Amino acid sequence: GLASRKTNMIGLVIPDIENSFFAQLAKNIDLMLREKGYFLILTNSDDSQENEFQLIDQLINIGVDGLLITLSNESYSDKKKTIEKLNELTVPYVLMDRNLPELACKQVYYDNVLGGYLATKMLLDAGHKNIGFIKASSEIENANDRWLGYQKAMKENKIKINEDWVATGNYRVQGGYDAATQILENQEITGVAVANDMMALGFIKKVKEQQLEIPEDISIVGYDHSEILEAMIMPLSSIIQDSDKLAEESVSLLIGEIDGSIKGNEKRVLTPEIFAGNSVKKYI
Numbered sequence: 001g002l003a004s005r006k007t008n009m010i011g012l013v014i015p016d017i018e019n020s021f022f023a024q025l026a027k028n029i030d031l032m033l034r035e036k037g038y039f040l041i042l043t044n045s046d047d048s049q050e051n052e053f054q055l056i057d058q059l060i061n062i063g064v065d066g067l068l069i070t071l072s073n074e075s076y077s078d079k080k081k082t083i084e085k086l087n088e089l090t091v092p093y094v095l096m097d098r099n100l101p102e103l104a105c106k107q108v109y110y111d112n113v114l115g116g117y118l119a120t121k122m123l124l125d126a127g128h129k130n131i132g133f134i135k136a137s138s139e140i141e142n143a144n145d146r147w148l149g150y151q152k153a154m155k156e157n158k159i160k161i162n163e164d165w166v167a168t169g170n171y172r173v174q175g176g177y178d179a180a181t182q183i184l185e186n187q188e189i190t191g192v193a194v195a196n197d198m199m200a201l202g203f204i205k206k207v208k209e210q211q212l213e214i215p216e217d218i219s220i221v222g223y224d225h226s227e228i229l230e231a232m233i234m235p236l237s238s239i240i241q242d243s244d245k246l247a248e249e250s251v252s253l254l255i256g257e258i259d260g261s262i263k264g265n266e267k268r269v270l271t272p273e274i275f276a277g278n279s280v281k282k283y284i
């Protein structure tokens with residue numbers, strides 16, 4: 001019958017192809033699927049829910065055996081619609097790098113509260129107290145979770161967070177660049193944790209424009225440990241979300257669902273790690 005007509009094609013929807021975290025993730029997925037005899041179709045939603053839904057429909061029309069989806073920022077602003085859409089899907093799929101508790105499906109993601117906590121701890125352990133945070137402005141779960149992690153670390157160290165230590169921007173280079181102005185205006189801030197490396201790049205751009213030095217004038221911790229930032233800057237201290245592991249877990253869950261060996265809506269929460277670069281000054 002129709003249902004058993006396998007094509008060995010898998011569709012991947014990522015939200016931002018310019019973000020090297022997703023580029024690396026896509027590369028690893030492609031390698032793993034190729035090894036298992038599958039062919040990957042890679043698509044980019046550009047963080048738009050409309051694009052995302054369209055891409056999902058097109059991939060299903062092409063006849064993919066399954067989907068790996070990293071939801072867009074926008075899909076979290078209209079969760080109801082997202083859940084409805086995904087519940088209607090007629091092919092196996094795995095939510096990757098995204099947590100959506102209201103949805104019953106297979107999900108693999110890193111612990112973002114822990115990540116935000118570890119990023120802040122790197123600054124606290126180096127003696128910083130007046131620590132800023134650049135938060136992603138969307139309603140996506142990992143933005144809030146990383147922010148919760150920051151608050152948890154500050155609370156543990158009995159540091160009261162000043163309202164203007166926290167700036168927001170989108171998860172892109174521009175978001176970090178825009179948020180940097182507010183953080184750099186505040187002379188009491190000695191270090192800042194930034195919600196992803198793309199934003200960290202934008203932040204660093206602004207720092208350079210103001211002729212400031214990292215870490216002499218301001219310390220910074222990123223998130224994602226993108227290879228490009230490691231090579232280009234300092235290297236940048238960051239939080240590692242190993243894309244190899246994320247790819248492996250997601251692919252094995254998806255293939256398991258396709259061949260019927262893994263049933264149920266398993267959730268796998270992975271543990272992030274720290275990368276201690278050179279962008280945090282000892283502050284004693």
Ligand code: RIB
Pocket residue numbers: 015016019021097142171195196197223224241
């Ligand atoms: O989509 C934004 C972020 O979510 C990425 O930079 C990465 O950190 C992912 O988990």
